[in-house]
Amino acid sequence: MSAYSVTEPSKASKWAAGLLVALYTIITLLPLVWIISTSFKTGPDSISYPPKVVFEPSLEGYVNLFTTRTRIAAEDFAALPPPETWYDRIVRDQGMVIAGQSRFGERFMNSVIIGFGSTFLSIFLGTLAAYAFSRFRVPLKDDLLFFILSTRMMPPIAVAIPIYLMYRELGLSDTHLGMILLYTAVNISLAVWLLKGFIDEIPREYEEAALIDGYTRFQAFRKVVLPQAATGIASTAIFCLIFAWNEYAFAVLLTSGNAQTAPPFIPTIIGVGGQDWPAVAAGATLFLLPVMIFTILLRKHLLRGITFGAVRK
Amino acid sequence: MAEVTLSNLSKSYGATRALKDVTMTIPDGAFVVLLGPTGAGKTTTLRLIAGLDRPDAGDVRISGQSVLRDTPAQRDVAMVFQQYSLYPHLSVRDNLAFPLRSPMIAMPEDQIARRVQEVAEVLRIPHKLDNKATALSGGEMQRVSIGRALVRNPRIYLMDEPLSSLDAKLRADLRVELKRIHQDLGATFLYVTHDQIEAMTMATHVGVLDHGRLVQFGTPREIYETPVSAYVASRLGQPHINLLPADAFGAPPPNAAQIGLRPEHIHIGEGVEAAISRIEHLGDQTRLHLTFGPHALVTLTDPHTPLQPGQTVRIRPHNPLWFDAAGNRI
Numbered sequence: 001m002s003a004y005s006v007t008e009p010s011k012a013s014k015w016a017a018g019l020l021v022a023l024y025t026i027i028t029l030l031p032l033v034w035i036i037s038t039s040f041k042t043g044p045d046s047i048s049y050p051p052k053v054v055f056e057p058s059l060e061g062y063v064n065l066f067t068t069r070t071r072i073a074a075e076d077f078a079a080l081p082p083p084e085t086w087y088d089r090i091v092r093d094q095g096m097v098i099a100g101q102s103r104f105g106e107r108f109m110n111s112v113i114i115g116f117g118s119t120f121l122s123i124f125l126g127t128l129a130a131y132a133f134s135r136f137r138v139p140l141k142d143d144l145l146f147f148i149l150s151t152r153m154m155p156p157i158a159v160a161i162p163i164y165l166m167y168r169e170l171g172l173s174d175t176h177l178g179m180i181l182l183y184t185a186v187n188i189s190l191a192v193w194l195l196k197g198f199i200d201e202i203p204r205e206y207e208e209a210a211l212i213d214g215y216t217r218f219q220a221f222r223k224v225v226l227p228q229a230a231t232g233i234a235s236t237a238i239f240c241l242i243f244a245w246n247e248y249a250f251a252v253l254l255t256s257g258n259a260q261t262a263p264p265f266i267p268t269i270i271g272v273g274g275q276d277w278p279a280v281a282a283g284a285t286l287f288l289l290p291v292m293i294f295t296i297l298l299r300k301h302l303l304r305g306i307t308f309g310a311v312r313k
Numbered sequence: 314m315a316e317v318t319l320s321n322l323s324k325s326y327g328a329t330r331a332l333k334d335v336t337m338t339i340p341d342g343a344f345v346v347l348l349g350p351t352g353a354g355k356t357t358t359l360r361l362i363a364g365l366d367r368p369d370a371g372d373v374r375i376s377g378q379s380v381l382r383d384t385p386a387q388r389d390v391a392m393v394f395q396q397y398s399l400y401p402h403l404s405v406r407d408n409l410a411f412p413l414r415s416p417m418i419a420m421p422e423d424q425i426a427r428r429v430q431e432v433a434e435v436l437r438i439p440h441k442l443d444n445k446a447t448a449l450s451g452g453e454m455q456r457v458s459i460g461r462a463l464v465r466n467p468r469i470y471l472m473d474e475p476l477s478s479l480d481a482k483l484r485a486d487l488r489v490e491l492k493r494i495h496q497d498l499g500a501t502f503l504y505v506t507h508d509q510i511e512a513m514t515m516a517t518h519v520g521v522l523d524h525g526r527l528v529q530f531g532t533p534r535e536i537y538e539t540p541v542s543a544y545v546a547s548r549l550g551q552p553h554i555n556l557l558p559a560d561a562f563g564a565p566p567p568n569a570a571q572i573g574l575r576p577e578h579i580h581i582g583e584g585v586e587a588a589i590s591r592i593e594h595l596g597d598q599t600r601l602h603l604t605f606g607p608h609a610l611v612t613l614t615d616p617h618t619p620l621q622p623g624q625t626v627r628i629r630p631h632n633p634l635w636f637d638a639a640g641n642r643i
Contacts, residue, residue: 214415
């Protein structure tokens with residue numbers, strides 16, 4: 001007979017907890033699995049009923065995502081030389097020929113530039129501001145901090161019309177810079193508040209020791225504070241990136257030809273005779289990757305970041 | 314190595330007046346110990362000299378030059394903090410090398426390596442050099458933070474209870490080591506402690522602070538033997554000085570309100586009768602807890618004393634210290 005422990009959960013409750021977590025994981029992953037599997041289906045497979053769980057994988061979605069295609073007259077089609085490449089063949093199998101490149105690559109790059117650009121700017125400004133709020137006697141500190149937080153209190157889209165008009169006047173509409181500034185403005189309050197919490201946790205004694213050890217205030221910040229705030233910076237960066245990466249409403253409103261990001265582009269992918277679901281799913285799958293990779297790279301910091309302050313050795 | 318002069322130094326933190334009009338000269342090559350209970354202004358004094366805080370009034374001069382406008386780095390002082398002193402993201406080696414890599418010193422790396430090794434050996438941590446700073450025990454961390462001061466050759470060493478978290482054996486060893494460094498280098502030290510042995514053995518001068526005021530400054534023997542007040546008298550001495558009403562042993566001198574008796578002021582064998590309430594054998598000494606009339610006091614006796622609790626002894630004061638109603642010595 002094993003002793004009953006107050007702190008150690010029993011076997012049964014561990015099993016129950018494990019089961020719940022597994023169930024939750026399945027529910028959460030289901031849409032993801034659906035999207036990824038759809039991206040590897042052919043057009044007819046993607047809309048077959050009942051949905052196919054087992055199917056023959058195809059790269060049709062990905063090829064369609066990156067190309068524009070056209071139908072040509074039957075006699076011309078028959079007269080074509082045999083397809084030269086694998087993607088030529090996939091398009092030919094749908095009864096079409098490649099007409100050119102789609103704009104997906106360009107839209108994706110826009111998302112990367114705007115997403116990472118605004119994340120960098122938010123973190124850069126946020127860290128400096130958070131450090132100042134945490135360490136120096138700033139006049140009206142509490143009011144300023146509340147003001148910064150208050151910019152996040154209404155949904156950003158509520159100011160869409162004024163921003164639209166301002167951006168048109170300033171020539172920032174449909175530019176990368178405009179979108180970077182806009183997402184930075186939305187993210188900065190989150191960044192300042194989160195980072196201030198992290199920097200508050202770093203004892204001042206470290207910087208004071210560095211000052212006495214012969215360093216200037218800024219060198220102490222760079223050599224002592226920044227490395228210790230890395231955890232907080234990483235987790236804040238992930239939050240900022242996720243917002244900027246997924247943002248849809250402003251992107252629809254403010255971008256079109258030049259700086260359009262992937263979110264407003266993906267749903268507009270139309271195939272012949274309706275929505276091209278495999279191509280949409282392929283776009284969504286590729287769109288997921290950067291944030292996923294970024295999060296996995298920083299996950300050690302992220303986990304520590306979430307528990308930071310609560311559990312300390 | 315330099316003389317440090319504090320003149321009329323005052324500092325408040327909000328409504329708390331941490332330091333009031335302190336004037337003190339730390340002679341070149343001196344080892345000055347600051348004594349006083351928590352909140353007396355000891356740490357504040359160190360911070361003002363280091364330049365971590367600005368005084369509200371007064372001046373700090375090092376080698377005759379006012380340093381009030383200098384940054385901590387420019388003042389060329391080393392400080393050992395009471396806690397939180399190691400950079401947690403660096404190894405022990407990098408912690409020790411940190412001051413030497415600063416733009417103020419910028420020592421070549423091969424010299425740094427040699428210097429770090431030397432100091433690590435003095436502090437008996439050479440086998441820990443490649444550990445992360447956070448993977449050390451409390452005592453080891455404290456030694457590294459002392460080491461970070463010792464790698465340099467600053468104008469003054471400021472130490473805020475550097476040995477307080479060490480075990481007794483190590484504390485005794487490092488006490489000797491610091492004293493040796495002081496003598497070998499001729500360095501100037503300002504040292505905060507609660508530990509009486511540290512104060513008596515290391516100090517060339519002792520400063521006693523009371524609520525932000527410097528109440529006495531002198532050699533350890535002066536502070537011990539001729540304290541200016543009952544407050545100063547109770548800073549030093551183990552067991553503590555016994556403070557009793559002046560008339561406890563008969564007619565006091567005029568104006569005396571209290572009689573102060575250290576163990577050596579109590580002659581056992583004649584005088585008033587006192588009952589032994591408790592005996593503490595500490596090994597090298599034996600403490601007698603005595604009661605007579607409404608009074609209680611503690612004194613020392615022979616380590617091998619045959620006395621037992623419940624017995625009585627006769628005691629009389631011998632050259633005691635007298636204090637007036639305000640606590641000042643007469």
